[in-house]
Amino acid sequence: MNILTFDELVDACKKQEKHIYELIQEIEAADADTSVDVIRENVKLHIETMKTAIVTGMKSSEKAISQWCGDDCIKLQKRYSSNKALLGKLFEKIITYSLATIEENLRMGKIVACPTAGSCGIVPSVIIAVAEEQNIDEDTQINALITAGAIGAIISNKVQLAGAVAGCQAECGVAAAMCAGALTQMLGGDISQILNAVALAMKNLLGLTCDPVCGLVEVPCVKRNPILAIHAVTSSELALAGIESKIPLDEVIDAVRQTGQLMSPMLKESSLAGLATTKTALELKEKILG
Amino acid sequence: MKNKGLFDVISPIMIGPSSSHTAGAIRLGLMARCIYNNKIDSVEFTLYNSFAQTGKGHGTDKGLLAGIMGYHVDDIRTKNIYSIADVKYKFNFKEDLSRHPNSVDIKINDEMQISGESIGAGEIRITSINGFSVNLAGQYHTILLMYKDKPGMISMASKIIQDNNINIASLHCDRNEKGGTASMYFALDVNPSEEIVEEIKKIDDVYFVTKIRKLD
Numbered sequence: 001m002n003i004l005t006f007d008e009l010v011d012a013c014k015k016q017e018k019h020i021y022e023l024i025q026e027i028e029a030a031d032a033d034t035s036v037d038v039i040r041e042n043v044k045l046h047i048e049t050m051k052t053a054i055v056t057g058m059k060s061s062e063k064a065i066s067q068w069c070g071d072d073c074i075k076l077q078k079r080y081s082s083n084k085a086l087l088g089k090l091f092e093k094i095i096t097y098s099l100a101t102i103e104e105n106l107r108m109g110k111i112v113a114c115p116t117a118g119s120c121g122i123v124p125s126v127i128i129a130v131a132e133e134q135n136i137d138e139d140t141q142i143n144a145l146i147t148a149g150a151i152g153a154i155i156s157n158k159v160q161l162a163g164a165v166a167g168c169q170a171e172c173g174v175a176a177a178m179c180a181g182a183l184t185q186m187l188g189g190d191i192s193q194i195l196n197a198v199a200l201a202m203k204n205l206l207g208l209t210c211d212p213v214c215g216l217v218e219v220p221c222v223k224r225n226p227i228l229a230i231h232a233v234t235s236s237e238l239a240l241a242g243i244e245s246k247i248p249l250d251e252v253i254d255a256v257r258q259t260g261q262l263m264s265p266m267l268k269e270s271s272l273a274g275l276a277t278t279k280t281a282l283e284l285k286e287k288i289l290g
Numbered sequence: 291m292k293n294k295g296l297f298d299v300i301s302p303i304m305i306g307p308s309s310s311h312t313a314g315a316i317r318l319g320l321m322a323r324c325i326y327n328n329k330i331d332s333v334e335f336t337l338y339n340s341f342a343q344t345g346k347g348h349g350t351d352k353g354l355l356a357g358i359m360g361y362h363v364d365d366i367r368t369k370n371i372y373s374i375a376d377v378k379y380k381f382n383f384k385e386d387l388s389r390h391p392n393s394v395d396i397k398i399n400d401e402m403q404i405s406g407e408s409i410g411a412g413e414i415r416i417t418s419i420n421g422f423s424v425n426l427a428g429q430y431h432t433i434l435l436m437y438k439d440k441p442g443m444i445s446m447a448s449k450i451i452q453d454n455n456i457n458i459a460s461l462h463c464d465r466n467e468k469g470g471t472a473s474m475y476f477a478l479d480v481n482p483s484e485e486i487v488e489e490i491k492k493i494d495d496v497y498f499v500t501k502i503r504k505l506d
Contacts, residue, residue, distance in 0.1 A: 001295045028296050042297070049303050064307070066347045105306030108349050108369040115299045116411065117309045123300075145300060152299035161299070162310075162410040178299075215344035217307040288347065 001027055001150075004157045006195055006249045009150070013191055020191060021146040043142045043149075046112050050101070050124035053111045057100030064106040066288050069218040073099040090133045094233065095226035098125035102225040106218055115152045115161045118217040119175035121225035123148050126179050126232055130186060140186055148182035151198055159257045163210030163269035166260025172224050173205035173256070179232035180239070189240050199245035199252045201235035207259050209267040211274030213281040214288055220275060302412055304363040310392055311341065311348035314408030316368065317505055319357015321416050321428055322396045322404045327500040330398055332378035333358050338393040341408070342383035351381055354394060362506065363412070393417075422464050422473035428505030430459055430477035433487065438495035439465040439472040447474065447496075450489045456480055471497070 001024070003009050013023055029036045058077065063070040076096055085092035102121035105111045111120045123145070131141050152161065155174055163171050180201035184194045205228070213219040245252065266273035275281060304313040323330065335354050337345050345351055349368070355375060356368035367374060386393075392408040405418040416426040419434070426432060433451070437443050444463065451458060457479045465472035482501055490499045 001293050108305050110305050112303050117306050149296035149300040153294040156294045216347045
């Protein structure tokens with residue numbers, strides 16, 4: 001993809017009078033020497049894999065290899081079998097699907113890294129739950145996922161999407177930003193609203209550390225997925241109302257990169273500080289890793 | 291460097307839980323299998339540092355073995371790989387801070403030792419083969435050969451590739467001593483045919499040739 005910044009993306013979309021997904025699917029097709037249909041078919045395969053992960057994940061309470069995560073989605077569903085979710089059915093579905101996906105990941109099930117394995121529950125839960133609740137067709141879901149991918153790809157030109165490089169802001173943070181943009185696309189937002197949704201989501205996750213307990217993709221990664229899926233929805237709702245990020249998106253991404261560079265390596269996937277070295281975490285480490 | 295595209299971000303379709311410790315491990319195993327390119331009866335893995343410390347919790351051990359058996363990153367059989375393994379396997383766990391945090395040595399049939407690293411987001415690199423330093427990331431189709439260090443070897447091997455009208459993206463050589471054993475590998479824009487490999491094998495004093503497919 002030859003588009004390196006969001007300003008370039010806006011310019012190209014406006015010049016060619018295209019949606020983000022239209023522009024990007026054409027670029028991808030040209031890069032891979034194939035047709036737009038083939039690209040969309042591949043995106044569809046990824047959505048189907050995401051749906052399968054949700055269905056499989058919702059049924060299982062199998063624990064992770066560590067034996068201390070993996071049954072939260074079942075607990076959540078039990079609650080909703082007798083209580084209505086405070087914010088309604090859509091909210092219930094988003095957090096359930098998100099937990100189902102990330103728990104499927106920790107028990108070595110099949111998922112789509114989006115952008116990483118530890119953040120795989122955020123984008124699919126929102127796209128799929130909203131599509132179900134609002135009867136949104138498959139083509140529109142594909143448009144949304146292409147939009148998410150374009151956003152992630154442009155961010156990754158400046159920030160490597162790895163906790164070890166820029167902390168969790170570059171993993172779950174970027175997933176939430178991609179998700180906010182995808183949802184805004186799916187609900188008919190224009191390009192300015194889409195990019196504002198991305199900026200609002202990203203801005204409010206600056207400095208998110210990656211300090212996983214025992215170095216495993218479990219604590220706090222699992223619960224961070226449903227929580228940030230809702231964060232993405234909030235960002236999208238604000239942007240669809242025409243509320244703008246005062247700091248333009250490209251500058252927000254520069255801030256993500258700078259923040260990542262300034263963060264101590266002890267808080268970037270090394271498990272040498274933060275949650276990973278709390279008293280309880282160290283006790284668990286002793287028990288699990290010996 | 292190649293700019294990132296759509297499917298660098300929304301991908302891979304993989305079994306969890308970690309792109310570096312699970313998908314990366316599987317790809318390291320797959321690369322080692324391609325490099326060895328012969329029947330594997332036994333394999334010994336030595337995991338270092340983070341691979342050794344958190345590998346069990348991430349299924350790194352299962353991933354390495356699954357890769358050696360030819361399974362891809364999205365194969366759900368990896369989870370139960372121990373019950374279907376058809377090779378003898380052994381794992382060692384070590385700390386060596388001079389090595390990358392996610393490193394592994396893979397010894398196949400007591401014949402070949404391959405070292406590699408998982409460098410993040412599922413990307414990997416093979417760093418040495420039988421003591422020769424290499425840098426193979428699986429991004430290109432590659433022809434790798436070991437041979438006696440003497441004049442003309444590069445030209446003979448590259449001529450065969452050129453005669454088949456294949457463009458060479460890069461070429462690397464290394465040797466243990468003058469006149470000793472040397473290694474050379476070509477990164478290619480297309481997957482070379484078996485005939486090319488067979489032709490290179492016929493060059494005098496070539497000990498070993500293999501082609502390594504680009505990773506999906």
